[in-house]
Amino acid sequence: YSEKNNISYTKENNIALISKLNPVIQGTRTKEDEFEFNKDAGMYVCKAGHLAFKLRRQGKKNVAKNRRETYYFDIEKCKVCPFKEGCYREGAKSRTYSITIKSTEHKEQEEFQNTEGFKEKAKSRYKIEAKNSELKHRHGDDTASAAGLLGMEVQGATAIFAVNLKRILKLINEKQ
Incomplete structure (x- = not known):
């Protein structure tokens, strides 16, 4: 990066x-x-x-x-x-x-890396990386399954939708 x-x-x-x-x-x-x-x-x-x-x-x-x-x-x-x-x-x-x-x-x-602002934001970066890893490895977002930018957008949106749906279901189950 x-x-x-x-x-x-x-x-x-x-x-x-x-x-x-x-x-x-x-x-x-x-x-x-x-x-x-x-x-x-x-x-x-x-x-x-x-x-x-x-x-x-x-x-x-x-x-x-x-x-x-x-x-x-x-x-x-x-x-x-x-x-x-x-x-x-x-x-x-x-x-x-x-x-x-x-x-x-x-x-x-x-x-910039030695500033306090960077250090604060870097603390929460691992959460984003974990979510990206989940999208790539568990939901097929590592390689494109369709050609073209539109196909990639649809694939990305579908993967994000699936991850969000899983999170919603998990939160509902925790509430009960």
């Missing part, structure tokens, strides 16, 4: 997107304690103190996917490193560490 195109669309149409960013996009780094960024060198350093020797940026600016930075470490140093257990895989040809560069859309969504 929180890919760049969806965020851009909701921003253009003045819609509040109540969808948490994927942890990969949020920048939740794996092995955060094992790699530190050295500002002077502009490279990451492993916990043994070995500096990455090469940086490669992957992806293009202003496209749907975020760019990635991959840092390359000297494999010969990794082979004799005292911390190689769990870091270096025997026989590996390279050792890299990658991070995702957040787009401005994702940065803005992350700021």
Whole structure:
């Protein structure tokens, strides 16, 4: 839900997107304690103190996917490193560490995600998701059974009608 195109669309149409960013996009780094960024060198350093020797940026600016930075470490140093257990895989040809560069859309969504308004609305989102899941899995709303927009509208309306009817019957039975 929180890919760049969806965020851009909701921003253009003045819609509040109540969808948490994927942890990969949020920048939740794996092995955060094992790699530190050295500002002077502009490279990451492993916990043994070995500096990455090469940086490669992957992806293009202003496209749907975020760019990635991959840092390359000297494999010969990794082979004799005292911390190689769990870091270096025997026989590996390279050792890299990658991070995702957040787009401005994702940065803005992350700021919105940290507001109280977002947190309040996100608390009730699970109810909507549960109802959507029920429509998809129990009432055939996962795939279209008829061609065309009208057919899909009829199928969606029928599924919603069935779910509402079930809810009404359940409430009537609870009252008795």
